[in-house]
Amino acid sequence: MKKLFLSVIGMYLTMLAAFSQGGPKTDSAYKPRKLTFEEANLVSSYYRQDGNNSAVTGGIGSEKLTDFSNSIDLKLNMYDRRLRKHSFTAEIGIDHYTSASSDKIDPSTLSSASHADTRFYPSLSWTMENESKGTAIGSAVSFSSEFDYKSFGANINFAKKTGNRSGEFSAKAQAYFDQVSLIYPVELRTNQHEDDYATTGRNSFSGSLGWSQIINRQLQISLEGELVYQQGYLGLPFHRVYFTDNSVHVENLPSTRLKIPLGFRANYFIGDRFIVRTWYRNYHDDWGVNSNTIQVETVVKLTPFFSVTPFYRFYQQGATRYFAPYGLHSATDTYYTSNYDLSRFNSNFFGAGFRIAPPEGILKIQRLNSLEVRYGHYQKTTGMNSDILSLNLKFR
Amino acid sequence: MKNPQLQIHFRPSMLACTIIAFFIISCTTVKEYQKNKLNDAEMQLSSRKIEKTELNFQSYREGASGANGGKTGGGCGCN
Numbered sequence: 001m002k003k004l005f006l007s008v009i010g011m012y013l014t015m016l017a018a019f020s021q022g023g024p025k026t027d028s029a030y031k032p033r034k035l036t037f038e039e040a041n042l043v044s045s046y047y048r049q050d051g052n053n054s055a056v057t058g059g060i061g062s063e064k065l066t067d068f069s070n071s072i073d074l075k076l077n078m079y080d081r082r083l084r085k086h087s088f089t090a091e092i093g094i095d096h097y098t099s100a101s102s103d104k105i106d107p108s109t110l111s112s113a114s115h116a117d118t119r120f121y122p123s124l125s126w127t128m129e130n131e132s133k134g135t136a137i138g139s140a141v142s143f144s145s146e147f148d149y150k151s152f153g154a155n156i157n158f159a160k161k162t163g164n165r166s167g168e169f170s171a172k173a174q175a176y177f178d179q180v181s182l183i184y185p186v187e188l189r190t191n192q193h194e195d196d197y198a199t200t201g202r203n204s205f206s207g208s209l210g211w212s213q214i215i216n217r218q219l220q221i222s223l224e225g226e227l228v229y230q231q232g233y234l235g236l237p238f239h240r241v242y243f244t245d246n247s248v249h250v251e252n253l254p255s256t257r258l259k260i261p262l263g264f265r266a267n268y269f270i271g272d273r274f275i276v277r278t279w280y281r282n283y284h285d286d287w288g289v290n291s292n293t294i295q296v297e298t299v300v301k302l303t304p305f306f307s308v309t310p311f312y313r314f315y316q317q318g319a320t321r322y323f324a325p326y327g328l329h330s331a332t333d334t335y336y337t338s339n340y341d342l343s344r345f346n347s348n349f350f351g352a353g354f355r356i357a358p359p360e361g362i363l364k365i366q367r368l369n370s371l372e373v374r375y376g377h378y379q380k381t382t383g384m385n386s387d388i389l390s391l392n393l394k395f396r
Numbered sequence: 397m398k399n400p401q402l403q404i405h406f407r408p409s410m411l412a413c414t415i416i417a418f419f420i421i422s423c424t425t426v427k428e429y430q431k432n433k434l435n436d437a438e439m440q441l442s443s444r445k446i447e448k449t450e451l452n453f454q455s456y457r458e459g460a461s462g463a464n465g466g467k468t469g470g471g472c473g474c475n
Contacts, residue, residue, distance in 0.1 A: 045449035049457075069449045164425050206462070212441050216424050218433055222441040223416060226462045263463030264412055265441050266419070269433040277438070280412070283460035291460040299438045307438065317459055342459045349454075353446065357437070370437075374446050380457070388453065392446040 031079040038075040038087065039369070040395040045069045051340075051384030054101035055251070056185075058240040059326040059338030063384055064100035069093070071121075085129040095119040105238045106186040119146040123153075134161030134168075148181035148197070166214040176204040182237045184250055202232035218269040228259040241336045242327045249329075251337045253322060259285040275299035288321040289342060305359065310352040311376070319344035340382050351376030353390075362393075369396040 051063035071093035078086050098116040125140035135158075142153040155174035161167065181197040206229070212222035232255060239251035261283045268276045281293040297311030320342040322335040329336040353374030362368040372392040379385045426434065433439065443451060443465045455461040 041445050043445055043448055047449060047453055049453075067449075067453070069452075071448065165428070166423065166426060208463075213420065213423065214426050214431075214434060215419050215422055217426050217430050219419075220434055220439065220441060221416070221419050224463045228462060259460075259462060261460065261462035261464075262412075264416070267439050267441060269436065269439060275436065275438050279464065281460070281463050282412070283462070285459075287459075289459040291458070293460065309438075315454075315458060315460075320459065341457055347458070349450075355438070372444075372446050376450060378453075378457075384457070386453065386457075388450055390446045390449055392444075394445075 031083055031085075032077075033079055035076045035078045035088070038077045038396070040072065040074045042393045043069075043071050043390065045388060045390040047386060047388045049378075049384060049386035051380070051382065053340035053343075053382055053384065054104070055236070055239040055337070055339035055341070056101040056104050058242040058248070059340060061104060062100040065097060067095055067097040069095040083131070085131065087127045087129070089123075089125045091123045091125075093119075093121040095121075102238070105183060117147045119144060119149075121145070127157075134163075134165060135159065148183050149178065150199075151176055151178040153177075168210075168212045170208075170210040170212070172206075172208045172210075174204075174206045174208075176202075178202040178204070178232075180233050180237065184237050185240050185248070187248065188250055200233040202230065202234060204228065204230045219266065221264070221266045224263040224265075226259070226261050226263075228257075228261075230257045230259075231255060235337065239337065239339055241329055241338050243329050243331060243336075244327060245331065246327070247331075249336070251339065252335050253337055254287065254335055257285060257287055259283070273301045275301075287342070288319070289317060291315065291317040305357050306354070308352065308354050309374070311350065313347075313349040315347040315349070317343075317345055317347075340380075340384070343382065345381045347378060347380045349376055349378045351388075367395050368393065370394045 045067075047065075047067040047069065049063060049065045052061065053059055054061040054063045071091060073089055073091035075087060075089045077088070080086060096116070096118045100115070102115060102117075121142065121144040123140060123142035125138060127136055127138035129136040137156075137158050139156045140154065142151075144151040144153075153174065153176040155172055157170065157172040159168055159170040178201065179199045180202055181199050183197050206226055208224060208226040210222060210224040212220065214220045234255065234257055235251040235253040237250055241249045241251050243249065261281055263279065263281045265277075265279050267278070270276060275298070277295075277297045277299065279293075279295040281291075283289070283291045283293070293313065293315045295311065295313040297309050299307050299309045301307045320337070322333075322337050323342050323344075324333075324336065324338065325343075326338055329338070351374065353372060355370060355372040356362060357370035360366065362371050370393075372394075374390045374392075376388050377385070378388070438444075451464060
């Protein structure tokens with residue numbers, strides 16, 4: 001953890017040193033044919049949560065968890081002979097988390113290997129934009145690795161603006177091919193000294209369609225619909241379920257899941273100082289989970305270069321038909337889980353952030369374009385609560 | 397006999413369609429030089445970079461995901 005923290009500080013200082021000199025000024029009409037730096041982002045977050053409904057211990061027990069997350073992305077662009085803009089983005093992320101409940105996979109140890117882990121997730125993406133035609137196509141590949149989970153992802157996307165440039169249609173197709181290590185609770189393992197865990201697959205395919213529309217000089221909206229199909233091992237092998245007869249089992253969920261989220265956004269610039277950002281999502285899936293989410297945030301521009309953003313998010317969810325609390329599932333159930341993330345609950349998430357983007361750059365470093373800090377507190381009606389603090393530094 | 401569950405699902409969808417229809421008939425053409433407010437960094441019609449970890453933890457801690465640029469399943473041990 002100390003090494004990770006020092007590495008992150010080192011990354012920040014390296015980026016500051018690299019960009020502190022400022023690059024050559026470019027004419028806005030100039031179309032560089034060579035690969036040119038566009039922007040870089042550093043995002044760091046610290047997340048902590050607590051609760052008493054851990055799925056690892058069958059719906060009871062500590063949900064205490066911390067996560068220190070860091071990512072860097074670098075965006076470069078160039079124009080080809082036909083003046084199409086090519087953007088390339090490389091991103092690397094690293095998360096380090098500790099989890100009290102994961103430690104209970106093998107409670108006989110004082111502190112098992114599973115009490116903490118590091119996730120590493122690089123990705124590469126490319127977009128080609130034809131500004132004269134108003135079209136863009138792109139693709140991306142991603143990889144994610146942690147001790148018990150590996151994932152390969154890829155997507156392709158397309159966007160087309162209307163003739164008057166006030167509307168845009170977008171489409172995206174995405175696939176993830178994941179491998180889950182079958183780490184069972186210690187009392188349910190057939191080989192007690194097993195270190196080389198078997199793996200099983202989980203594939204996710206999604207398609208999304210979107211439409212964004214400028215309504216007037218202050219208002220724009222968007223609508224997005226997705227269809228997500230998952231197949232394979234969709235539970236987690238270390239989630240315990242206790243039956244009415246006190247026997248313990250591994251969570252068992254169907255091998256397919258179809259999800260349909262529909263999202264709507266509207267952003268409104270009121271006067272010269274206020275922006276109201278709203279988002280609503282309606283979600284259904286074939287496990288019986290239905291939910292509604294609404295988020296409202298108001299950006300208050302105290303000066304043209306400094307803004308404060310309080311926000312509030314409300315989430316309402318109905319339980320999956322396969323959920324029951326600790327000790328309430330029976331042997332006649334085909335599928336069963338005591339994971340409270342799939343139970344019936346409401347949640348509130350609220351907080352505030354601020355953003356500084358002075359024209360001369362942060363700390364007079366021309367390339368350090370903006371600094372943003374955001375804090376949020378999250379509460380579920382099941383009793384779980386969490387806090388998150390995030391920082392974003394943008395270099396241009 | 398109406399299905400009450402269907403009714404609950406139907407109402408938000410109808411409300412959303414009505415709002416969208418209202419917005420679309422209100423559309424006016426905005427020229428490029430009139431887009432200074434629409435082009436503000438905080439007017440973008442997507443989640444912001446700083447929300448990245450928030451979207452991740454929400455996809456772990458809630459049964460619903462998607463339609464916000466975050467994960468929709470896959471890529472992590474979340475449901």
